[in-house]
Amino acid sequence: MAATKQNLFGGGRRALYPWLLLAPGLGFYLLMGVGPSLATAYYSLTDATGLRGLPVNWVGFDNYDEFLLKGARGRQNIDVIQRTLVFMFLVTTIQFGVGLLMAVLVNQGGLRGRLIFRTLFFIPVILGAVVQGLMWKLFLRPGGGPMDTVLGWVGLESQFFAGPSAFYWVVLVQIWANAGFTMVVFLAGMQTIPEELNEAASVDGATGWQLFKNVTWPQLTPAVNTNFLLNIIGSLQAWMLFLILTGYSSPSTRVLGYLVFAEGFGQQGSGSFRQGYAAAASMVLFLLVLILGMTANFIVTRRERKYLG
Amino acid sequence: MTMTDPRPLAVVTADDRGAGARRRRRKIVSYSILVAFAIFYIGPILMLVGASFKTLPEFFKDPTGLPESVELENYTEAWSLASFPSYMFNSLVYTVVATTLFVVMSVFVAFPIARGYVRGSGALLTLYVVALFLPPALIPQFQLILNFADLPVVGNLLAIWPEGSEKQGLFNTRTGYIMFFLTNPIGLIILVNYIKSIPRELDESAAVDGCSYPRFVFFILLPLIRPALATVIVIHAIAIWNELILATIFLTGDDKYPITRGLLVFEGVYGSDWPKLAAATIMLMIPMLVLYIFLQRYIISGLTSGAVKG
Numbered sequence: 253m254a255a256t257k258q259n260l261f262g263g264g265r266r267a268l269y270p271w272l273l274l275a276p277g278l279g280f281y282l283l284m285g286v287g288p289s290l291a292t293a294y295y296s297l298t299d300a301t302g303l304r305g306l307p308v309n310w311v312g313f314d315n316y317d318e319f320l321l322k323g324a325r326g327r328q329n330i331d332v333i334q335r336t337l338v339f340m341f342l343v344t345t346i347q348f349g350v351g352l353l354m355a356v357l358v359n360q361g362g363l364r365g366r367l368i369f370r371t372l373f374f375i376p377v378i379l380g381a382v383v384q385g386l387m388w389k390l391f392l393r394p395g396g397g398p399m400d401t402v403l404g405w406v407g408l409e410s411q412f413f414a415g416p417s418a419f420y421w422v423v424l425v426q427i428w429a430n431a432g433f434t435m436v437v438f439l440a441g442m443q444t445i446p447e448e449l450n451e452a453a454s455v456d457g458a459t460g461w462q463l464f465k466n467v468t469w470p471q472l473t474p475a476v477n478t479n480f481l482l483n484i485i486g487s488l489q490a491w492m493l494f495l496i497l498t499g500y501s502s503p504s505t506r507v508l509g510y511l512v513f514a515e516g517f518g519q520q521g522s523g524s525f526r527q528g529y530a531a532a533a534s535m536v537l538f539l540l541v542l543i544l545g546m547t548a549n550f551i552v553t554r555r556e557r558k559y560l561g
Numbered sequence: 562m563t564m565t566d567p568r569p570l571a572v573v574t575a576d577d578r579g580a581g582a583r584r585r586r587r588k589i590v591s592y593s594i595l596v597a598f599a600i601f602y603i604g605p606i607l608m609l610v611g612a613s614f615k616t617l618p619e620f621f622k623d624p625t626g627l628p629e630s631v632e633l634e635n636y637t638e639a640w641s642l643a644s645f646p647s648y649m650f651n652s653l654v655y656t657v658v659a660t661t662l663f664v665v666m667s668v669f670v671a672f673p674i675a676r677g678y679v680r681g682s683g684a685l686l687t688l689y690v691v692a693l694f695l696p697p698a699l700i701p702q703f704q705l706i707l708n709f710a711d712l713p714v715v716g717n718l719l720a721i722w723p724e725g726s727e728k729q730g731l732f733n734t735r736t737g738y739i740m741f742f743l744t745n746p747i748g749l750i751i752l753v754n755y756i757k758s759i760p761r762e763l764d765e766s767a768a769v770d771g772c773s774y775p776r777f778v779f780f781i782l783l784p785l786i787r788p789a790l791a792t793v794i795v796i797h798a799i800a801i802w803n804e805l806i807l808a809t810i811f812l813t814g815d816d817k818y819p820i821t822r823g824l825l826v827f828e829g830v831y832g833s834d835w836p837k838l839a840a841a842t843i844m845l846m847i848p849m850l851v852l853y854i855f856l857q858r859y860i861i862s863g864l865t866s867g868a869v870k871g
Contacts, residue, residue, distance in 0.1 A: 390609055
């Protein structure tokens with residue numbers, strides 16, 4: 253960003269126009285977005301409740317202490333953090349692979365119907381978690397649902413979202429819901445690869461795999477990096493599908509974002525309205541995003557230097 | 562791989578024939594994988610549509626198979642059983658009002674940032690970029706909305722504003738709910754990037770002709786950035802339409818629920834009546850599906866623009 257430019261639209265009182273007109277948009281962003289985000293740190297050090305009129309007292313690091321270290325609850329919360337990380341790992345890696353595979357297949361010039369496939373794979377992204385969730389609740393219905401029937405053919409059985417493997421079924425739906433987005437980011441990256449590169453490699457007799465390994469993959473570096481980062485951050489913060497598919501009652505499907513919601517707003521049967529405690533949980537989630545996001549960013553920048561100089 | 566090919570011509574031709582077979586094989590493999598994925602993608606959608614046409618006994622007898630006949634009864638019944646007309650109306654109001662306000666305000670933020678007409682425009686842009694990493698803001702947002710009357714200056718506005726109260730602030734009000742959707746960092750970044758591609762000479766000549774700043778933004782800039790506007794409008798509208806969490810936390814009155822929240826209420830009551838629930842779900846998704854089919858180009862380019870610039 254260059255230094256401040258001379259505003260061409262007149263001096264004097266009129267020089268204030270840009271600021272005056274910018275103020276509402278920026279104001280709402282500070283009031284509803286950035287401000288509350290930063291204030292999470294403050295609330296995590298208090299005993300705030302969700303009730304108006306009750307005093308908000310400073311409690312130092314008590315919430316963190318209780319959240320991470322105290323008794324059975326603390327141990328359960330450590331499990332929740334671990335589960336959030338497992339969710340992130342599974343979703344990031346599989347979604348990355350699936351999205352890349354889709355993009356490569358759909359990007360083949362001579363392939364008929366590729367636009368239809370592309371449209372189809374992207375549809376879940378626009379539907380939102382409520383529709384995604386209800387759709388899969390129906391599709392993975394025990395007792396004669398399609399997946400149930402197919403599993404029955406090979407002698408398997410699952411309770412799906414009500415059973416012990418519920419967590420992994422949610423992972424599946426999460427990937428289904430968002431792989432289309434990963435695909436589209438890859439496709440956008442592929443469109444920036446100069447055609448001459450592919451042609452030159454083909455003339456040299458490169459096979460499909462060699463072409464991918466030596467041309468597409470290195471040229472795709474920016475898209476790879478974007479997807480890597482977005483997938484990590486997105487899956488750490490994702491929890492909506494858990495709300496719709498499994499609920500909060502079973503501890504084996506609780507992830508950090510859901511915990512914040514349940515503890516802070518007394519939703520889904522947790523019964524409490526402990527917003528200070530929930531804010532501390534938010535900060536733990538924030539630290540995970542920050543640490544993993546930074547690490548990913550570091551790896552990605554090194555890779556970029558290696559490939560693109 | 563060398564550039565010179567020492568092989569005689571005949572060998573190259575035979576090799577080409579091999580390449581043809583390889584290409585065919587690759588096509589078959591590609592289609593098989595794509596179709597496998599496609600089943601996975603279209604399956605749940607078809608199942609939903611199928612279920613919405615079945616009677617309840619028919620569904621329990623065979624949830625998976627094709628419906629015996631296409632009856633729209635589930636749709637009409639679901640529509641009248643719950644407050645769907647009101648939910649749908651609310652969703653429309655939230656989406657249209659918030660998107661309009663957001664776009665108008667954002668253009669006036671994006672333009673001076675893109676041009677550097679305000680001091681610290683680089684820092685301002687950064688303020689929007691870091692949003693991706695910031696902590697979840699739900700708790701302070703709740704405190705803000707609930708205790709809105711305590712805010713300096715703006716708190717006093719509640720006295721003259723038709724909605725909201727001293728006791729509950731903007732909790733359970735349409736105003737409070739809409740305020741959450743007046744910002745969208747990604748949308749703003751898209752606008753800034755696009756405005757940068759509009760030549761600065763245009764500002765100069767307009768200014769020389771005596772065009773004022775607001776006039777310029779409204780009548781000259783806006784038409785020029787239409788593609789970016791379309792993108793931002795579409796992604797913002799979809800986000801509002803699909804929002805559930807904020808509606809769950811901040812709205813308690815059934816009369817204010819958007820359709821996402823309304824659908825979950827409906828699920829709570831009629832959860833085992835899948836045909837009706839399926840019909841209701843389809844009613845929620847149809848507006849977005851139509852929007853998507855018409856504006857596919859904008860949605861996809863918008864969601865990826867800026868993201869892949871390296």
